[in-house]
Structure formats: C-alpha cells, structure tokens
Amino acid sequence: MSAPIAIIGTGLAGLSAAQALHTAGLAVQLFDKSRGSGGRMASKRSDAGSLDLGAQYFTARDRRFMETVQQWQARGWVAEWDPQLYNSREGRLSPSPDEQVRWVGTPRMSAITRAMLGALPVHFSCRITEVFRGEQHWTLQDAEGQSHGPFSSVIIATPAPQATALLAATPKLASAAANVVMEPTWAVALSFATALDTPVEGCFVQDSPLDWLARSTSKPGRDANPDTWVLHASSAWSRQHLDLGKEAVIEQLLGAFAEMIGCAVPAPSNALAHRWLYARPASGHEWGALADADHGIYVCGDWCLSGRVEGAWLSGQEAARRLLEHRRE
Structure with missing residues (x-):
C-alpha cells in the first residue's frame, strides 16, 4: 500500500486535485x-447571515469546467445569478450590456467546496510551515x-x-x-435594515476606491432581509491602505459607495471588513x-492560469x- 498524497x-x-485523485483510487x-x-471562496457567517466576501461569482468557458458546473447545478450546489448589472464611470451609473452567465454557490459560495470536500480526511487549523523529503517520502511540519x-507526493x-x-x-x-x-483586496459587507432604493444588483466601478459591488441579497438562495451588500476595493486602493484599521476601511468604502450608488444611504445596521492579502x-x-x-x-492554484475560479479548478485537475501520468510511467 503506497503512502497517501498530501494536499496543502x-x-x-x-479540492479539484483531491477529487480527481480520490476518483482514481488514490488516498x-x-x-x-x-x-x-x-x-x-469561503463564506463568513455574520449577524446578517452568510456573506461571500471573496469570489463573488464565477463564469465557465472551458468545456470540462462547464460540464462540471452542470453537475454541480444538478446537485443543487450552484445556481445561475442574473443580476441587474451596471457600470459606474466618473460617478455615472449606466446599465451593463454584459450577457455572460454567472454562477454562484447556493446558499453560499462555500457550499461548493464543502460539498467537494465531502468525507475526505482533512486537518483544519493546521498551518504547514515546512515540506521536506527523505530518501523515499515527504514529511510535512506544522x-x-x-x-x-x-x-x-x-x-x-x-x-x-x-x-x-x-x-x-x-x-x-520556488x-x-x-x-x-x-x-x-479589501472587502466590506454592509447591511441595511431598509432596502436601498436602487435597481443595482451588481456593478463594475471605475475612477473610485471601489472596483466592484454586489447586492448579496439578489443572489439565489440568500435571505432577502436585511439588505446586504459586498464591496471590493480596487487593488491599487487596497495596496495603498493595506494596514489601515478595519473601522477606517469601512468608513472610506461606505463613503465611496454612498457617492456612486445614486440613492440615499443610511447608516448600516451592520458592517464588517476583511482583507484578502493575496x-x-x-x-x-x-x-x-x-x-x-x-x-x-506539484503546485496548483488560480495563479497558475487565469486567476479566475475556473482557473483554480482547471489547475487542480492539471x-x-x-501526478497520475507520472505514476503510470
């Protein structure tokens, strides 16, 4: 019996790599x-329900990934999200002509990875700091x-x-x-006791500290109450304000949001910030x-390809x- 494969x-x-190897009969x-x-793709639990603070949605262009997403849909892990989409440029909102199909996990983004993990053996809260090889095998140290x-492997x-x-x-x-x-990317979630008076459900933003915002409550499977929004700051703004305190990040991004959304924005009933360093x-x-x-x-990740959710899945498959090909040699 050969030693199992570690996946960090x-x-x-x-999880894409883990599933492919598990399906091939490897431990x-x-x-x-x-x-x-x-x-x-993790979701954060909060007083306003579960929030997607990272990946907001994903698209599927590669045939293999499209087939996989259809399987996920059949199992109820994902659904199509068809938001009222806008662009904001120089403070002006205009409807976006973008027609591509967007997918989200249901009832939250992390539903996908949770379902993929299934019963596979996992050590959580375990930060691996070193990977070293003996004569035959690899050892990890936490x-x-x-x-x-x-x-x-x-x-x-x-x-x-x-x-x-x-x-x-x-x-x-290396x-x-x-x-x-x-x-x-700095991400901020805002909840409002009364729904904001705007048709916007998703918006690509330019000329602002923000580069994206979404009305989370417009995604399938989410609670409609309270009215919850997720804002993503631009990479440039996030880099400049990397060590800003969370309260100040919330204040500045809420200000940018209020300026561009085109309706009255009351004080949020709930607000939180999360910094994605990478x-x-x-x-x-x-x-x-x-x-x-x-x-x-082996090394995989969205950064080995397109930087998109699809790229992460394809990289794990690759x-x-x-690994399987080398074993067969």
Whole structure:
C-alpha cells in the first residue's frame, strides 16, 4: 500500500486535485490553516447571515469546467445569478450590456467546496510551515512543530507567496512561484435594515476606491432581509491602505459607495471588513500547474492560469493529471 498524497490548501484548486485523485483510487490527506474549506471562496457567517466576501461569482468557458458546473447545478450546489448589472464611470451609473452567465454557490459560495470536500480526511487549523523529503517520502511540519507523513507526493494549492515558502526543497519551482505577484483586496459587507432604493444588483466601478459591488441579497438562495451588500476595493486602493484599521476601511468604502450608488444611504445596521492579502494574481500564466514529477511535488492554484475560479479548478485537475501520468510511467 503506497503512502497517501498530501494536499496543502482546501480552496477550489486543492479540492479539484483531491477529487480527481480520490476518483482514481488514490488516498489523499488535506491540510488547511483555516477553520474551514474554501480559500477565497469561503463564506463568513455574520449577524446578517452568510456573506461571500471573496469570489463573488464565477463564469465557465472551458468545456470540462462547464460540464462540471452542470453537475454541480444538478446537485443543487450552484445556481445561475442574473443580476441587474451596471457600470459606474466618473460617478455615472449606466446599465451593463454584459450577457455572460454567472454562477454562484447556493446558499453560499462555500457550499461548493464543502460539498467537494465531502468525507475526505482533512486537518483544519493546521498551518504547514515546512515540506521536506527523505530518501523515499515527504514529511510535512506544522506551525506547532508536529510532523505529518510519510507521503508519496505533495500538492501545494495555496497562493503563490505561501507556496514559495513551502518549496524550499525544489528551488526551480520556488523561483517560479516567487515571481508571481498577487494583488490584495479589501472587502466590506454592509447591511441595511431598509432596502436601498436602487435597481443595482451588481456593478463594475471605475475612477473610485471601489472596483466592484454586489447586492448579496439578489443572489439565489440568500435571505432577502436585511439588505446586504459586498464591496471590493480596487487593488491599487487596497495596496495603498493595506494596514489601515478595519473601522477606517469601512468608513472610506461606505463613503465611496454612498457617492456612486445614486440613492440615499443610511447608516448600516451592520458592517464588517476583511482583507484578502493575496486576492488575485496581477497577471495570468499558462502553466496549468507546476511540477517536479520525479520528486513528487506539484503546485496548483488560480495563479497558475487565469486567476479566475475556473482557473483554480482547471489547475487542480492539471496537477492531478500530471501526478497520475507520472505514476503510470
């Protein structure tokens, strides 16, 4: 019986790889520093219900991913979101002609990764700090000094800066990951006791500290009360205000929101801020996944492809494919 495969990170890329390997009959063990799965597709519970603070929706263009999303839809994990979409430029709102199909997890974004995880063995609240190889196998060490292993292969499915730190044993892969720039995003959720008097349900914003906002309550499967909105600051604004206190972030982004939404905005009944340090890659790559197959170490994530949700899923599939291919050789 060969040793299991370790997968570090239970965002969409890690779970995509885990599912493909599990389906192929291989044993996997997952690790995540957070208390639950989802990575940037995680949802945060709050007094206003469950909030999607990271990925707001996703699109499907690749045939394989489209087929998978249709399976998810049949199982009730996702639904189409067809918001009243707007653009805001120089403070002026105009309807967006964008026709693409947008998907969301139901009743929250993290429903997808939670369902994918299923009963796979996972260690949550376990931050892996080191990955090292003996003669035959890999061992992981966590922040508490505990060792985990032996593992036949390791798949690292974290944002590039975190992956870089875990790739000390493979300098070539470490240097590829180290060259990837990830952009931060401040996210703010606002709840209003009375629904705001605006038709806007989603908006792409320019010339503002914001670059996106969504009326969460317009997504399928969400509670309609209270009226809850998620705002994403632009990468540039987030970079400039990386260490700003959460109260100040809420105040500034609420101000930008009130200025552009075109209706009266009362004080929110509830507000929270979350900083995504590694929200998205600054540019796309065409790697699919990174691999040192001879040593059994693989890296996947949205940053290995398009930076989109679809890219994360495809990258996980590619890491699993390369691992399985190497086993067959």
